[in-house]
Amino acid sequence: MTDFSDLVVARSQVVIRTNIYTDLAAEEVTIEGLQEESLLRALPEVFSRLVFALEADRVNLTYAGFPSGWVQLTSAPAWGELGAEDFFQVIRDPALPTLGKMRITASTGASSSTIQPGDLVVRYGAGSAQKLYVNTEGFAPVPGSYVDVAMTAQEAGAAGNIGNGATLYLVTAYPGLSVTNPAITGTQSWITRRGKDAETLVSLKQRCDEKWADLSLEVSSQRFARIIRDAFEAAGETNPITRIYVDDTNPDGPGSVWVYMAREGSTATAEDVALVDAYVVPRWRTGGGPFKSYAASTLTITVSGTIKGPANSDSALEQASAALQALAPTYAIGEAVVYLEQIRTALMTGVSGAVNVVLSAPIADTSIPAGSIVAFSIGSITVEP
Structure with a gap:
């Protein structure tokens, strides 16, 4: 050749x-x-x-x-x-910054004056590896309590997807204020939209190839990936859906199709589902069965065990959280298996100084049900130098 x-x-x-x-x-x-x-x-x-x-x-x-x-x-x-x-007529996806919520805690003597958007800068790391985040909404600190504030990474890219419980510092001086990034209540992460790097040329070529599938009468994951992207573009929005699962086994009668959707770090929102249905249903082929989109359900896997080797326990736990958050979106929606060795490998490579990882949970490989995505939560992880 x-x-x-x-x-x-x-x-x-x-x-x-x-x-x-x-x-x-x-x-x-x-x-x-x-x-x-x-x-x-x-x-x-x-x-x-x-x-x-x-x-x-x-x-x-x-x-x-x-x-x-x-x-x-x-x-x-x-x-x-x-x-x-x-x-x-396919446009390359740009890099996107990480969005999330950080917790600003105020001492009893702190000021309650409103801090305007962009005035609060948070730093993670140091030197050339540091990551900076700024507030995207104004807020008033609550003395003796805390406020969860919407933040964005200053630079676009996946590097801004740090783990929960990271060691953070306020760059701008606000006496009495401190910052943390616990998981948002009801979720496994502080992140509301994971940052991502600019689309690779390999992915861009694949999407160009997939565009021809949109001209076919056949049902395929490639075709629906294109249709879903078109739905968001028609609404003037950036497509947040990165994973889909197509059930074309006539789940609701002859010719019916169900499509399950997920974002990179979470399941699709109710707004995502409504937008896709509003676009696709009126355009669905005549004579076909019902079409319906769904948000993928979430299968939460709790990870516990021991990480041996790191000298700094706090840093190791931060890196473990980030490693598991990065691993979760690599699994397709449903009909896949989360192998124990994949979890061990993610922790071994993601935690600096790790020489061995012993898992106490999960205790076996886990099958992902059809229409479900994976989320990892940290149970009890011990770090031993």
Whole structure:
């Protein structure tokens, strides 16, 4: 099979210069003995540099003309974006910042003056690895109590998805205030929308391929992924649905289809379901059975055990929480299995200094029911240096 790398090769400056010398020799033009500052000697050098500077554009433009070549455009992704938008009318998903709620606790002597949006800055980590978060709504601290405040990461990307109970610091000075990030009541995380990196070119190509499935009469997960995205775009919203499960086994009579949906870090909201139904039902094919979308149910798996190796217990628990939160969205909706070894691996790789992980819960691999997503909660985890 012919590969793009066999057909499209960026020529080095040496190769370009050598070709020029070869052509000059074929025309019986010699440069031997000429000084470096002579015009005839300098021209091939200058021209080879100019041509070499255009080689990357030539190669990238060629790759951009073929979706299979987009994966090669890591240094110039805009070429792939242009091809997707111009030919397939598919726009690359941008990076999104983490959204969530942090708890601002005020001492009895703290001020209750309103803090305006953007005035409270919270830091996690230090140096080049630090993450900053700012409040997106104004709030008034409550002396002797706390307020849960909506926050957003200053930089978009998955790196902002820190674990619950992280060690946080107030960058802006507000005497008597402190900050934490416990899980929101009724959920497993402080995060309301997980941050994500910009869509990869591999994913962009896949969505372009899937767009053709939307033209088919067949029911498929690819087709419904496209329809759901169209529903949100038609409403002027960014599509938050990252996982779907299509039940096309006639669950509600002949020709009926049920679609279960989930966001990256949680199940779909009631608003998500209503928006999709409002878009799809009027467009559902004539003669087909009923269509209905549902929010995926949540299967919560409690994780307990011992992590051996880390010197800092608090930091290890923060990292364990973040590792489990990152693992949960990797499972499809239903008809999958959460293996114990996957949990161990996530904790081993996600917790700095971990040399061994012994789980006391769960005690066996867990099957995910159809139409369900996984959420992890931390039960009792002991950290041993």
